[in-house]
Amino acid sequence: MIEEIEHTETVYSVSDITGILKQLIESTPELNGVWVKGEISNLTYHSSGHIYFSLKDEGAVIQAVFFKHANKHLDFKLEEGMSVVVFGGVTVFEKRGSYQFIVYKIRKEGLGELLQKIEKLKEKLHKEGLFAPERKKPLPALPKRIGVVTSPTGAAIRDIIKVAMRRFPNIEIILAPAKVQGEGAVESIVTGIQELNNPQWGVDVIIAGRGGGSFEDLMAFNEEAVVRAFAGSRVPIISAVGHQIDHPLSDLAADVAAPTPSAAAEIAVPVKAELIAAIDNYTMRMMRRLTMMVQSFANRIMLIVRRRVFQNPMSLVENYELALADAENRIQALTHKCITDTKERLSRVRDLELIIKNRLQNYWHIFMMNVSKLEHLSPVSVLKRGYSITLKDSQIVSSIKKIHQGDTVRVIVYDGSMQCDIQLVNEEVSFGKKG
């Protein structure tokens, strides 16, 4: 049998087995995040700050460690034999092969029942819708008057006044003095909240709470009447119960939960200087923008005004004036030229007259010369030189062929005519000597 195992099964190391065990234990819900009731024994407050003890009952014992970081909120001293309820989980310490309970919180026994009662009340009020987010009222941004429900002797009211006045120097605070723990605390707190809800006090926001204390000290803020008073407040209300681990139910019922009264004052009261800075900032941004805009328009207007037309409105007319003068000049010049030209042409016409006259004279001269030439050609002048004209039957006889012997002809000379009879027709022409 043993041999078979050795040959067919995997062999684990101690570390493997311990690892599996550790994982198994630490992932089991029933072993983690649980409350365990027992009696303290072998208690050791170690110099490191950790607290070691055994938790036991009649039948069993378990080692427990309450580490420094977790036990710093412990508000009572653990004692040997003390009955307690611890909250935490089981873990495996591999090096020693042991398991132990890591403690996160410790309550004295008897508180366990109280816790259960609170848990039940919480469940009940939750079902009623008392903690519903939609019930929460917003806090005013600028409360004028803060109502405070707390002890007149405690540090809470003093812290609130200091913080509130530092943030907003002219804030108004009205205290409803209350007993916040022990006999009569519940009635006192409820009365305080209700009183401050009376409109006559002009309260804008309520801070109800107390400084830190033990679990029992804070119990009043887990009482049903108080929780209901928080939920029923007409005025927005801040729960300000100094606590380390568990939130009191008032935190759930209030409009806002603050971890301490000082924190509540910081939540409720704005920093006046910041608001003034914000208003200044918006105002400055608006002004800067508007100034920019106006400036840009002013610049545009300046540019327009700087144009020559507006600087010297006559310039508009000047141009036309210049053009007009120019046109006038040109018209004058043209007219003058016209007149001169015409005059010149007219004077040229007078010359023409002269030319015509001269020419006429020329013609006249030529004419007269021709006339005198004509005079030379006239038969009269020829006749004067001794020539004569012979006519027969009024016809000029230029050849002997038209004359016959015996014809009567008329001979015309320079100063008269004669009737002659033809005696002889001779074909020869001779002048005197031969005849």
Added chain:
Amino acid sequence: MEKKAKKITFEDALEELEAIASKLESGELTLEQSIQYYERGVELAKFCRQKLEEAERKIEVLQKQPDGTVQKKSVKVKEDTGEIEDDEDIQGSLL
């Protein structure tokens, strides 16, 4: 505008003031609109500043009187630190 400003709350006024500043910076507005918004903004800023000065700096404590009525009484505190000058001043009970 004046009347409206009187009715609104401080936070509404501050919010509107911021919106106006942003609106002006967006550059979407004409000069005339800008001037209108600016005037409204100045109005709101004035309103906000007034609101900040409304509270009168007083610390009071309620005290139940023998006749059953509740009265308030003044508590003196140091102006610079807010420290209660006389612890007796702040004692009281509503029960």
